Amino acid sequence: MLSRLGKGLERLLARRLAWATVHYEVLHPQQAGALPKRWAVDLVAALVHDIEEAFAHKQVVTLVTADIQGAFDSALYNRLVLRLREQGWPDNVARSAAFHRGSTVSPILF
Amino acid sequence: MNVYRRPSYDAALDILLRWSPPERCLVAGDFNAKHYSWQTGRLAGRGDDIAAWAAESGLGLLNTADVPTNPHGNTIDLAFSKIDLASAVVEDHLATSSDHFTLSLTIPNVTLAPTGTPGKVRVTSEEELQRFKELVEAGVCSLPAAATTASELDALAESLVNLLHSAAKAAGRPVRKGTRSAPWWTDECAESAAEYRAVRRIFPMGFNEEVQAARKAFQNVVRRTKRQYWRKLDRQLLGQCSGVQSSSLAQVTQPPPLQIDGVVYETQMDKANALRRSTLERRTAADDIDDPWIPVCPPRQIPFAAGITLAEAEDATTKTGNTSPGADNITIKTLRTVWGIIGEHVCRLYEGCLVVGHHPQAFCEAEVVMITKAGKGDLSTPRA
Numbered sequence: 001m002l003s004r005l006g007k008g009l010e011r012l013l014a015r016r017l018a019w020a021t022v023h024y025e026v027l028h029p030q031q032a033g034a035l036p037k038r039w040a041v042d043l044v045a046a047l048v049h050d051i052e053e054a055f056a057h058k059q060v061v062t063l064v065t066a067d068i069q070g071a072f073d074s075a076l077y078n079r080l081v082l083r084l085r086e087q088g089w090p091d092n093v094a095r096s097a098a099f100h101r102g103s104t105v106s107p108i109l110f
Numbered sequence: 111m112n113v114y115r116r117p118s119y120d121a122a123l124d125i126l127l128r129w130s131p132p133e134r135c136l137v138a139g140d141f142n143a144k145h146y147s148w149q150t151g152r153l154a155g156r157g158d159d160i161a162a163w164a165a166e167s168g169l170g171l172l173n174t175a176d177v178p179t180n181p182h183g184n185t186i187d188l189a190f191s192k193i194d195l196a197s198a199v200v201e202d203h204l205a206t207s208s209d210h211f212t213l214s215l216t217i218p219n220v221t222l223a224p225t226g227t228p229g230k231v232r233v234t235s236e237e238e239l240q241r242f243k244e245l246v247e248a249g250v251c252s253l254p255a256a257a258t259t260a261s262e263l264d265a266l267a268e269s270l271v272n273l274l275h276s277a278a279k280a281a282g283r284p285v286r287k288g289t290r291s292a293p294w295w296t297d298e299c300a301e302s303a304a305e306y307r308a309v310r311r312i313f314p315m316g317f318n319e320e321v322q323a324a325r326k327a328f329q330n331v332v333r334r335t336k337r338q339y340w341r342k343l344d345r346q347l348l349g350q351c352s353g354v355q356s357s358s359l360a361q362v363t364q365p366p367p368l369q370i371d372g373v374v375y376e377t378q379m380d381k382a383n384a385l386r387r388s389t390l391e392r393r394t395a396a397d398d399i400d401d402p403w404i405p406v407c408p409p410r411q412i413p414f415a416a417g418i419t420l421a422e423a424e425d426a427t428t429k430t431g432n433t434s435p436g437a438d439n440i441t442i443k444t445l446r447t448v449w450g451i452i453g454e455h456v457c458r459l460y461e462g463c464l465v466v467g468h469h470p471q472a473f474c475e476a477e478v479v480m481i482t483k484a485g486k487g488d489l490s491t492p493r494a
Contacts, residue, residue: 004274005270005271005427007427008423008428008456009426009459009463011426012423012427013464015426020412020413020414024410076397077402079398079399079402080402081402082399085403086406087412088408088411090412090414092465094467095466096464096467096469099467099468
C-alpha cells in the first residue's frame with residue numbers, strides 16, 4: 001500500500017526489467033515468475049514432459065521441491081547491486097532496481 | 111481571526127482594516143457587508159473597503175460567490191486566507207441555533223505535517239473530482255522545476271504527493287472510520303434521505319411547504335424501519351429462549367497484540383517494527399558485502415533506454431487492475447482525472463529517478479493491515 005505515484009514508478013521499472021530480461025535472455029529459460037509471456041503452467045508442461053519421457057524409458061522419477069521463506073525480503077542490497085551489475089545491467093538501473101526489492105520487481109531480481 | 115461587524119457600527123471593522131495579516135492566517139466572520147466579488151448586486155456595509163483591504167493584504171476569498179450564508183439569500187459570512195488550498199463550503203444541513211448557515215473551513219497543513227498522518231478522504235462525486243482538478247491545476251505551478259539530483263527528486267516527489275493529498279482533502283469528504291451505520295438503516299432509508307437532500311437542494315433558502323413535506327416523509331420512513339427492526343429483533347430474542355446468540359451483531363475483527371519470543375507488542379508502530387525485525391531482518395548488514403561497485407566484467411551490457419515517454423508513465427501510473435488507494439489515498443480514478451495536469455511532472459520525476467537510480471523518500475511510506483487467513487489459529491504470531 002505504497003503511495004500511488006511510488007507504485008507507478010515501481011511498475012514502470014518492473015515492466016522494463018521484465019521485457020529486457022526476456023529479450024536479452026538474462027535469466028534461465030525455465031524461470032517463469034512474473035515475466036511476460038511465461039507462465040508457471042509452462043514449467044508444469046516441461047515437468048510432465050520430463051516425467052513421461054523417463055517413464056517411456058522405464059526409469060524412476062524423483063522430484064525435489066524447495067520453498068524459500070521470505071526470499072525477496074531478505075535479499076541484501078549491496079549483494080543485489082553487484083549481482084545485477086555482473087549480469088550487465090547499467091549502474092543506474094542496478095541501483096534503482098535494488099531499491100525495489102520486496103515489490104513487483106522482486107520476482108525478476110530473484 | 112474571528113470577526114463580527116455589527117450593521118452600521120464600524121469600530122471593530124476599523125481595527126481589522128488597519129491590521130496587516132501574517133502569512134498563515136485565516137480571517138472569518140459575519141461582515142454584514144456586500145461587494146460584487148462575493149455577491150452580485152449593489153455594495154452595502156463597507157463591502158468595498160473590506161474587498162480593497164483583502165486585496166491589498168494578499169488575502170484570498172474562500173467563499174464561492176453567490177452561495178448564500180443566510181436564509182435571506184445573502185453572502186455575508188466571509189472567510190479570507192493567504193493559505194494555498196484553504197477552502198470554505200456552506201454546509202446548510204449542519205443546522206445550529208444560529209440564523210446563519212454553517213461555513214465549514216478546511217486548511218491544509220502542508221508545511222507543519224508534510225506527509226504525516228494522512229487523513230482518509232474520498233473524492234468520488236463529479237463535483238468533488240472537478241474541484242480536485244481545479245485545486246491541482248492551481249498548485250501545479252509551484253512544483254519545483256529541478257529534477258536531476260537525489261535531493262531535488264525527493265523535493266519534487268514530496269511536493270507532488272503533498273499537492274495531490276491536500277487537494278483531495280480540500281475537495282473530498284473525510285471517510286468515516288470505525289463507525290458503521292445504525293443497524294436499522296436500510297436501502298429504503300438511504301433512498302428517502304437522498305430524496306430529502308434533493309428537495310433541500312432545489313430550495314436552498316427553504317423552509318417552505320415542499321421541504322417540510324419531504325422532511326416529514328423522510329422521518330416517517332426512518333420511524334417505520336426503526337420500529338420494524340426492533341420488533342423483529344424482539345421476536346427473534348423471544349423465539350430463542352435457550353440463549354441469546356450475538357451472531358446478528360457482527361463484530362469487526364480487531365488485530366490482536368503481536369507476540370514474538372514472549373514479548374507482546376501493542377501499538378501500531380511497535381508492531382510494525384517488531385514484524386520487520388522478526389520476518390525481514392533475519393540477515394544482518396554483516397552478511398552483506400561492503401562495496402558493490404567493485405569492477406565487474408559482465409558478458410555483455412544490457413541496453414536500457416533512459417528516456418520515459420508520457421504514455422509509458424501514464425500507463426504505469428493510471429492503468430492497472432489494482433484500484434486500491436495507496437497510503438496517500440489517491441485512487442486510480444482521481445489520478446486519471448488530473449493526469450493531463452500532472453502527467454509531465456510525474457514523467458520527469460520518473461525519468462530523473464531512473465537516470466540517477468534513486469527512489470524518493472516520499473514514496474517510502476507504507477501501511478500494514480492485518481488480513482486474516484482462514485486456518486491460521488493464533489493471530490498473534492508474526493507469520494500468521
